[in-house]
Amino acid sequence: xxxxxxxxxxxxxxxxxxxxxxxxxxxxxxxxxxxxxxxxxxxxxxxxxxxxxxxxxxxxxxxxxxxxxxxxxxxxxxxxxxxxxxxxxxxxxxxxxxxxxxxxxxxxxxxxxxxxxxxxxxxxxxxxxxxxxxxxxxxxxxxxxxxxxxxxxxxxxxxxxxxxxxxxxxxxxxxxxxxxxxxxxxxxxxxxxxxxxxxxxxxxxxxxxxxxxxxxxxxxxxxxxxxxxxxxxxxxxxxxxxxxxxxxxxxxxxxxxxxxxxxxxxxxxxxxxxxxxxxxxxxxxxxxxxxxxxxxxxxxxxxxxxxxxxxxxxxxxxxxxxxxxxxxxxxxxxxxxxxxxxxxxxxxxxxxxxxxxxxxxxxxxxxxxx
Numbered sequence: 001x002x003x004x005x006x007x008x009x010x011x012x013x014x015x016x017x018x019x020x021x022x023x024x025x026x027x028x029x030x031x032x033x034x035x036x037x038x039x040x041x042x043x044x045x046x047x048x049x050x051x052x053x054x055x056x057x058x059x060x061x062x063x064x065x066x067x068x069x070x071x072x073x074x075x076x077x078x079x080x081x082x083x084x085x086x087x088x089x090x091x092x093x094x095x096x097x098x099x100x101x102x103x104x105x106x107x108x109x110x111x112x113x114x115x116x117x118x119x120x121x122x123x124x125x126x127x128x129x130x131x132x133x134x135x136x137x138x139x140x141x142x143x144x145x146x147x148x149x150x151x152x153x154x155x156x157x158x159x160x161x162x163x164x165x166x167x168x169x170x171x172x173x174x175x176x177x178x179x180x181x182x183x184x185x186x187x188x189x190x191x192x193x194x195x196x197x198x199x200x201x202x203x204x205x206x207x208x209x210x211x212x213x214x215x216x217x218x219x220x221x222x223x224x225x226x227x228x229x230x231x232x233x234x235x236x237x238x239x240x241x242x243x244x245x246x247x248x249x250x251x252x253x254x255x256x257x258x259x260x261x262x263x264x265x266x267x268x269x270x271x272x273x274x275x276x277x278x279x280x281x282x283x284x285x286x287x288x289x290x291x292x293x294x295x296x297x298x299x300x301x302x303x304x305x306x307x308x309x310x311x312x313x314x315x316x317x318x319x320x321x322x323x324x325x326x327x328x329x330x331x332x333x334x335x336x337x338x339x340x341x342x343x344x345x346x347x348x349x350x351x352x353x354x355x356x357x358x359x360x361x362x363x364x365x366x367x368x369x370x
Contacts, residue, residue: 011112047148070130076139096349105340110162117362146325170337177288199238209270221251289327
């Protein structure tokens with residue numbers, strides 16, 4: 001039988017394990033030990049070595065009925081800092097941190113829901129699907145674990161990524177691509193009081209460029225944002241260098257490219273007007289992904305939700321996750337919610353009633369007789 005008490009205990013135990021991005025080894029060790037005690041074969045790769053992390057992605061396989069449609073349940077093991085020494089506080093049906101750290105519901109609540117569903121499958125001996133588990137590293141820092149994941153280790157092509165914020169029921173089936181941008185304007189120094197006309201103020205050039213850019217929400221599926229700008233020194237010096245970092249997100253790769261080109265044009269036009277030069281660097285952080293609602297994995301998930309009284313909420317989202325990366329590797333992915341809120345802040349909390357519903361849904365999806 002599923003146990004809500006055991007579910008919560010597992011979650012509490014996990015959040016007490018420190019696992020900041022790039023330093024997930026304690027969490028990976030905990031996970032490997034957990035699986036080994038239950039006789040589950042698991043392997044870990046060396047993904048962290050590619051970017052300086054100390055751990056890798058875990059893949060586990062629980063063989064099921066021959067011919068059954070396999071499903072992979074996926075989550076990430078890292079969490080946003082500050083996350084050392086998490087002290088979970090239980091307040092009725094809500095679990096939160098003590099306010100000094102993040103909680104780690106993102107994404108350990110997803111892991112807990114998967115493990116509890118698996119406990120029931122193993123204990124009951126019920127017929128079940130071929131079940132795969134994928135636990136990644138450094139998702140929060142650019143999905144580095146999944147980017148360095150060898151897809152030959154995971155033959156199952158249908159993934160449920162338990163990593164969405166909201167009450168249970170969200171089925172994210174579309175997410176945008178993200179282009180990361182770094183722009184550096186080069187002007188010319190001069191004394192601001194004695195001979196400012198000899199200088200080219202890079203701040204002025206950057207301000208003009210930014211004032212002409214298309215920023216914030218551009219349409220329902222396209223956004224652009226400047227997140228950081230820095231440069232300059234004393235007020236008596238004409239600033240000769242300014243750098244800003246930005247991002248553009250779009251569900252259409254053509255629109256994404258068009259917006260990158262327009263932002264670059266704004267920068268070059270500003271230099272043409274005021275002088276100076278610009279270095280415009282950009283790279284694709286992750287691709288978009290889109291899944292048809294008629295795909296079996298989507299229909300199965302909707303049916304499982306309805307069975308436990310949860311209304312499915314197919315959704316187009318604006319964030320990225322491991323689902324974006326693995327979709328580009330040939331996997332069919334949807335992202336599901338499990339009751340986490342205010343993630344990436346010290347006000348993060350988990351609604352255990354919603355987590356319980358997510359666990360019941362996962363349990364149904366694992367089995368063949370439900």
